[in-house]
Structure formats: structure tokens, C-alpha cells
Amino acid sequence: MIINELYLIAFGKFINKKVSLKPGLNLIYGGNESGKTTMHKFIEGMFFGFFKPYSKNKLYTLDYAKFTPWNGQDYKGVIVYEKNNRRYRLERSFSKNNESIKLYDDVSGADLSDMLDFDFSYKMPKANKHIPINNVLFKNTVSIGQLSNITDKGLVKEISDLFADTSGTHSSGVSLKAAIEQLQSKIAIIGSHSSPKTVLGKDALRLSELEEERVAAEEAHEENKQRYIEISRLENELRSSQQQKGEASELKEKLRLSQMLSRHEKYMALQSENEGLDEAINSHAEISEEAANEFDKANIQLEIATKQHSELLSQRTEIERAVSVYETQLEQANASVTNSSIDGMLEDKAILDNSLRKIEALTAEKNANEDTTIESRYEKIRKQQKLFSFSGTIASIIAVFAIILFFPLEHTYLLYAGIISAIAGISLLGMWAVSNRRRNKIEDEFEKYDTVMSRTMNMLLMCELDIEQIRSKYGTKSVKELVDYLTGSQDINSRITEMETQISVSMGSLNDINERIISVTEEIDELTARISQIVSHAGAPSIESFKYAVMSIKEKAVAKARLESNLKNMENLLAGMPVKALQQEAAKALEYGIEPSSSEAVSLDIALEQNSDEILRISGEIAALRANIAQTESSVRQLNEIVEEIVKTKSRIGEFEADLKSYTLAIEKIELLSKDIQHTFADAFNEYVSNMISEITKGKYTRVQVNDNMQIKVEDQELGQLIDISSLSGGTIDQLYFCVRFAIMDLIIKDKTIPVFLDDCMLQYDDQRLSNILNLLYEKSKDRQIIIFTCRKAEKLALDEKNYYYNFVNLSKTAQPRRQAESNLISIN
């Protein structure tokens, strides 16, 4: 493709500006503000328009407004170009209200617009029919702008980046590193659950706090519910206590009214009684009070004396009767002991008692001394002695006979028998002698024993004889009967003595009483006389009539005392309240049908007090629980609020996690695809650049190598070693940069005829480096059209010096002042 003509009908500052271009190298020169960039943008705009790339809708870039003609003329232009030996004329009207694209055969004038593809986003045909790239690729490949890093180091980095990006993307202008960094920075901004400084970490931490807060709030909620249940229970108790208190109060009131009624009744009764008492008090008295008192005193003394007299008489009668009884008994006692003298009986009783005591003592002595063994031992020794004497004698006789017979018979056994019998006889006689001594000793003991026992037995016998004599004297059947008889006689004797004493004492008392009777009788006579004197002195007709008069005086005094007592009682009954009030209370009681009662309400008061205490206690507990509830509620946030925040926080965390997953997925995909692209594309790219650098350096550097760290090295053919490109000369680095740019163009864009545009990109090169680059560009311009925009003459001078063929366009000649873009706002159609 070769661009032949640019016709800026109305574009930016240019009106009807024509520029002719040639195949090969074109140098468009112009000073600052001469319109170089406008010219460059015109070419871009003609083929691509000023639309936002990849947009679904037609969206204009700021360039649209920037290059709108100043004077309002039609915003349009024409570009004439050749492609495959055919010359085309592309006309574009940029105006939004008259937007159009037309493609003509520049030779025949045939309208070829139908050939153009339609862009549905922009809703118009696409003008890049013969530049099969979009404006993005155009800007990043064939359009080379001013280098941002003109230093060698900067260029080396740019080369490395281009290599890396292009090898990994098979594209241009796409930075793998930047893309991944951008995604990673988004991941970093979100952060993780475990890093509390990031948004996700903050939310995760907050969620954890909220969950704890929720648990605390739920616990508080439950605690308060339980407290409320307790309050409900206590309120029931309170109601019950209050009801009980009400009932007790009512009962107490009834009792109070009942008491009032009772007091009122008593009051009325006393009042009524007082009326009678008043009457008695006010009645007339017939005798003097002094006389009445004297009479009363004497009368009382008389009554006492009379009573005393009567008692003494009765005592005398009693004593006389007792004396009579004693005397009768005495006679009977004396009669019962007439047959024997009392003294004889007492003497016999003494002998009897003595004999009985003796018998008892002797029997005890006999029992104590009695030895039943002494007799048996004596008998036993006697028998032993007889046995020893008899057998000893026999043995001795046998021995004699045996010895005697031995001598005539001379039988040995007779000798032996005689010896044995002699020994036995001696032994037995010996034993007899021993037992004889023992027998003598036992015989002595026995004799002594027998003597004692015989004496005791004799004494016992004598005592029994004495008793028997007495028994026969009194003719009793047994000793026991005799003892009873003599003992009874002894008692009668004591009783006679006692009775005689009693009679004597009674007689003494009788004398005393008789004396006192005489004395009292005298007193009575005296008092009777005195009373008669009082009565007669008072002029009373009789003692009886005087007595009546005295009684009247007494009754008045009693009535007075009673009246005083009654009045005091009435005062007590009123207890400070007016009589009318008491009457009203009594009336109220009667109205309620209450019976009078004087019982106290002590138990009710206690019950009421207990009730009040209970009510106070329950009310206190309820108040405490309510305070606890309020305190607990204020100590935690509301559960609904917490749950809302939890849900919102979880939702945000969910969104963050989804974002993290999506960014991670994007990174994974990009890295995977990049490796794949590198695998298939990097070698071809390296080879292309290697060939170019070899060609440019005339074989000095033959091969470019890129290691895993994207370090680029070139092989120095002369030295036979790999050199890092940062060690290369500045000129070689420039060449390498342009090699890479051309490699990108050629490998990425299939159409290798698309012109290349360089816009002030060699501005800061010195002459030497500019020369190097121009050499390269000149070589390239043999294959494709190259259009260089520059603001300095160095390029022209260098090209002229090199005697290279090029087309020169001088914009400065027609330079016009350009208008500043008026707005940087988004352009909207």
C-alpha cells in the first residue's frame, strides 16, 4: 500500500491542504505548530475515524473535537492510495450530522463503497479495507511516536519490554506484566482474611467481632427473657400478696367497726346505768353518816364476836366428843389386859425375845463350827490302820511259815516267798505305825470339836426349854403365835398411855376454850349494849330500822364510786373521739351487718405487716430484675442491628472473594496463554530480529537470545560470545530497537505493505545515531512506504548527505496558527 495524496479539505487548521507522498521514504518537515501531528492524525482519522476502539457504541475520541475545522466548514478530507497496483480514493466526512465514507476507484471514478465492511457499533462502513488492522494496532505498530526513553538504558528496557510483551502476547501494545500487575494490585487492594489492613481483612475481622457480638447479644436476649419470666412469676406472687393484703385490710376494717359497735354499746349501757346511779345518789339520807359508820363498826365487831363465840362453842363440843371417845377406848384397853399383869407379859416378852436371839446366835455358831469332814477323816484313818495291821500280820505269818518250811523242804520258792512276805509284812507294819500317828492327831482334833459342838447343842436345848415354858404359860400353839400375842399386848399398853395423854391434853384445851367463851360472851354483851345505845341515840325506833338507814348511806357511796368508775370507762371507750363519731362508726357497722366484738386484731396486724413486707420484697426483686434487664439491653446492641451488619459484611466479603477468584482466574488464564504463545511465537520472533540485526550490522551480531529473565543478548561473531545488549553501543541499541519494532510489524500484521509513520521519534538523536537509523529506515523503505514527521532539518541534511532518495514535504511554508482544543470533555454524538 502506498499513500499518494492527502487532501485535507477541512481538518484542524488546514483548509484545502494537499500533500503528495511518494513510495519509499517521505520526510514531512515542519516546525512547532506547523501541523505535523494534524497531518499524522488526518491519516489515522481517514482510515479509522475518531472512535473509541472496542466500544459497543459509537463513541468519539477527543481527537474528533480537536481537529474540527475552525471556521465551521465541512469536516472532511480525501486520501488517495494504491493497493495491489490499483489506485483508490477514500473520502470521509467527519461531521457527526453528515458522517460518511466513500471509496472510489481513483482512475475510473467508480464508487467502491459497497466493498467496505459495515461496522455495527459505529453504524457506518469501515474505511480500513486496505489496512486490515484496527486503530489500536495502528497506533502500536506502524505508528511510532517520540521515544520516551532515549537513553541507552531506557531503550534497553524498552527493547526488553517489547520482547517480553510481544513474545508473550503475539500482539503489540499489550503488556503482560502491566496486565498481571494491574490484576495483582486489585488482589492486593482486596487483600485477604488474614491481613487486617486490607478491605477483606478488615471485613473478616469485623465479621468475627460481629459474630461474637451476636452471641453476646443472643445470650443477653435469653438472659433477659429468663428475667422477664421471673418478673411474670413475681408479678403473680405480688398480685396474690396484694389480694391477701386487701382481704386482710377489709377484715381489719370490719373488726374495727365491730369493736366500735361494741364500744358504743358498752358506752350506751354505762350511760343508762349512770342515770339510775344519779337517782340513788340524789335520794334523802335519814341518819348521820357518822352514826352510820359507828353503828357499822360496832355491828361488824359484834358480828365477828358472835362468829367467834359460835366457833368456840363448836370447838368445845368437838373436844368433849373426842375426850369421850378416848375414855371409851381406854376402858376397852384396860379390859383386854386384865388376865395377866402387863409387867409379867412384858417380862415374858423380854425372856422370849432373849431366848429367840440366843437360839439364832447359837444356831449361827453351830453352823459356823460344824465340820462334817473331821468325822469321815477319823473313820477313814481307822479303817486304813485296821487294814495295814491285818495285812502286815498276815504277811509276817506267811513269811515265818515259808522260812520254816524252807529249811525242811529246801524249796527255793519257799525262800523267796518267805523273803517277799517278810518285806511286805515289814512294809505294811511300817505303814500301820505311820497311820497310827496320824490317827492320834485326828483323834485330838475330833475330841475338841465334839466338846464345842456338845456345849452349843446343850445351850440351844436350854433356850428352847425356856420358850416352851412361856408358850405353855400363855397356851399358844406355836412360838410364832406366842410372839404375836406378847407383841400385841405391848401395843395396847402404848395406846393406853397415849389415850391417857390425849385425854389430859383435851381437858386442858377444854378449859382454855371455856375461858375464851366467857370472854367473848362478855364482849358480845358489851357490843350489843353499845349498838342499842347508838340506835337510841339516833332516835331510831329499832335496830332493824337503823340498819336500813345505814344500808341506804352505803348504797349512795357505792353508787358514787360506780358512777365515777363508769365515767372513766366511758372516757376510755371514747378514746378521745367524739360520741357522735362513735355513733357513726357503730351505725356503719350495723349497716354492714357486723356483729359487735371486742376481740383484738393482733393476728390481722401481723398478717398485714407480713403482707406488706412480702409486697415490698417482691416489688424490690421486680425492680432489681427490671434494672438488670435495662442494664443488659443497654450493654449490647440490638440483635437485629447486629444481624443486619453481619449480613452486609458477609455480602461484601462474598463480593471480595468473588473478585479475588475472578482476578486470580484471569491471571491464571493470561499466564497460561502467554506461555503457550511464547512457545509457538517467541522463536520466530527471535529469528526475525536476529536476521535483521545481522543484516544491519553486516554480520557483526548474528543472533539474538532471550533468556527466561527476559535478558536479551546478542552474539558477537568476532568475539564469538554473547553480549548483553546493555553493553552495546548506543547506535547498535537504536538499531536493535527499530529492528524489534519492524519485527513486531512484520510478524503481527500480515499485510507488510502498510506504511510506517514515525512522528518526531528521532528528535533527540545525535547525528551519528540519526545516521544509523536513517540507514535502516532507508533500507526498509525499499519494501514499504515510510513517512517521517520531523520538526528539525537534521533528517533532511543527513538524507541529503547520504544521497538517499526521499520525498520532502515542507509544512512550514503554509503554516497557519492552529486552534487550541476548546474542550477536553467527552465528545458525544
Add this chain to the structure above:
Amino acid sequence: MKFIHAADFHLCSGFITTALKSEIANAHREQLWDTFHNIISTCEKENADILLLPGDIFEAAYARVSDIKRIIDALSSIPSTRVFIAPGDADSLIGESYYNIVQLPQNTHIFRQYEEVYIPELNTSVHGFGWEKNRYAELPFSFRPLDKDRINLLCLHCDLTNSSDYLPISEEMLASIGFDYAALGHVHKATQVKNNIFYSGSPEPLNFGEEGRHGYVTGVFEEKKLSLSFMVSNRREFATLQLKITSDMNEELIKSQVRQACGDGMPKHVYRLVFTGIKHPLIDITEIMDDFMDDFYSVDYYDRTVPDYDIKKIYQDNKDNIIGKFIYSLTQDATKDPIAYKALLSGLEALLYRQEGSLKENV
């Protein structure tokens, strides 16, 4: 005989699905209380004989002791109005339900098993049932024949449908019983099912699904002739607005569209704005909304716009390079998986960033 029918206050509710800001959520919770008290006051002002509350008066999961005390105090303040509560799923009688704990005012009756409460002086029977579990897949009781000489009211939290977990009853069946008025709860949108069968709805909206007017029903029986009125009670409205924007819209145009859509409700209602369509890359919805956030009482927004990428075009222009291959690798998954879709867009944005960087400056 005059009655008021209000339901589904959901006092103490948690606005979980609405994502309201904390202060707005708290304010709206207080608004629910205000509206509840207003209706209670209306009972007193209008001398209502009966207040029918068919369920979901409060959210048992969140209600505190002090909240229950507020309800009791309110009900106690209208001693001459007989209050009938038929608990629903949110305030059911399960376990230690507050209904089972509290000492209710003397004028208040809680329905448990299905029962009829006769009020001789009004010649009115109120029938009702209280939920004792959270779900009822079928009607758990049988209606009894009505004494037609009385006014018969029904107070029930139910779902008028043939199949539901929320105590289903068919309209026809309910109509055939012959209640003079059926006060229903559960549906938050006020609905007159038949002439005398009403869902009063929630007196205040509770989420963005409950747009429009909210209120309660007042009814007057003269003999057996019923006249009904729906009284609007909501102070706030919830509104979800879909705002479709295009890539050629600038900030002012978008703001203007928002203002136009919200009208004069901005300072008083609760809005949810959902931005859809294609957004210009330089348009930042957050920035736009930040600018006039203070003009709203409450607003939240969702940027559901898509970046202005013509992915097909990008793919066609970049088939051989990493961009095209990246699109190809994710396109299929992106149609089904939101993560993959987001990965596609974010990856594309990153890959095009350098290419577009310069362009963006020029857009």
C-alpha cells in the same frame, strides 16, 4: 360496631434483605413503632370496639423485653377496645414465646387453638387461631358452623392458596364459611381478596418488594351491613428504580435521569437504584451518587452496567494474540459462571489497559 384491622407490623424487624444503612434501618424500625402507636391512637380516637391483629406483630427472634413492654403499654392504653391477636409465623406461640410469658392487658385476647370469643354487648363473635409452630402445610383446624344471628369476624394469619407452608386455605373454602369479615395477615401488600376478605398488608413497607401504599382497614357494621375503608398509614415508601444508561450518557445526564425517576420522594422515601445498560468507561456511578447522596433520605444503588466492550469485535481484531485467546478461553464459562464473566472483563481490562490507556486520555 366498629373495628380496625392491622397486621404484619414486624416490629423489631431486621432489614436483612434491604441492606439499609444502620442509621436508616434504626430509623425505620422506629417508624414501624410510630405507625403502630398511631393505629393504637386511632382506635381510641375512633372509638373502635375491636382491634384485630392477625399476626406478625413483632419479630420474636429480635424482640427485646423492652419492646414487648412497649406493645403491652400501647394495648393497655385503649382499655375500651377489645384487642384480638392471632399470632403468625414471626410471633408464633412456640416455647417461651413472649405471648406465653407476659401478663397481657385485660382487653387483649390471644388466640391459640381455634376458638370463638363471643361479645354479647356487641353481638359479635371473633374467631381465630394462633400459630404454635413456624410452618403449617395444611389447615390445622376445622371451621365451626357460624351463628348467623351474630356478627362473625375471623382473625387469622394464613396464605390464601391451595399449597403453601404458611397455613394454606383456598379462597373458595374461606368464602363458603360465611364470615361477615375475615381479617387476614401474612401478605404484606394490602389486598382485598373478596368484598369482605382482606389482607390489610404491613402498615409500613419492610423491604423493596413492598412498594406503594401501606395501611390498615377500618370497618363499621350497622346491623349486618358492613362498610370498609382502607387507611394509608405509611410514612415511608420503598422503591426500586431501574435506570438504564447508555455509553453516551455523561454524569449530568445520568444525575438528571435519577432526579427525574425519584421525583420529590428523594428526601422522604427509601430508594434502591439499579443502573443497567452500557456505561462509558469514564463514568463512575459511585462518584455520581456520592455527589447527591445528601439529597436522598435513603438510597442504595447497584451498578449492573457492563463495560463498553464489544467483546466480539475485540475477539475478531485479536484472534491470534493473547487478547483473542483470553476471550476464547473464558467466553464459554462466562455465560454460566459470574466469576468467569468477571474474570473475562477484569482480564480484558488489564490486557487492554496499555492499549486503551492512551486512548482513554483521548476519549
